[in-house]
Amino acid sequence: MKNFMMRLLAAKNYNTNLDDVALAILRVFIGLTMAFSHGLGKLPPNEMLIGGVSGMGFPAPELFAWLAALAEFAGGLLLAAGLLTRPAALTVIITMLVAVFGVHAADSFQQKEMALLYLFTALFFLLHGAGRWSLDHFITKKN
Secondary structure (H helix, E strand, O other), X not given: OHHHHHHHHOOOOOXXXXXXXXXXXXXXXHHHHHHHHHHHHHOOOOHHHHHHHHHOOOOOHHHHHHHHHHHHHHHXXXXXXXXXXXXXXXXXXXXXXXXXXXXXXOOOHHHHHHHHHHHHHHHHHHHHOOOOOOHHHHHHOOO
C-alpha cells in the first residue's frame, strides 16, 4: 500500500517510456489542433484578419497577418512533428501573446482561455523541448 501511495503522489513519473508517450501525445495534439483548427483557416489572410492587425497598429498589416497565420499553421505542424520545436513554440508564444493582450484584451477570461492554453503549452515546449519521440531528437541523437 505504501508503494502504491508513493507512486500515486509522485511528482515525477520515473518510467521514461511513459514520459515520452505523454509528451508526444500532448505535442502532437496541440500542434495539429493549432495548425488545423486555427492556422489553416487564416491562410491566406482575409481582409478581416488584415484589418484586425491594422487596427492593433501593426505596420505592414498584410505581412503581420501572414506571419500570424503561418505561426499558427506551420508552427503547429512543426510542433506536432517535433521539428525545430523551440523556434516553432516561440512563434506560437508571440502570436498568442498578441491574441491575449491585443485581440482579446477587453474580452472575458473565457474568450481568452484558448489562446492562454496554447500560450502556456508552447511555453512548456520552449522550455522543455520536444522529447525523445520527435524529429529534433532523431536529428540530434540526444538521449
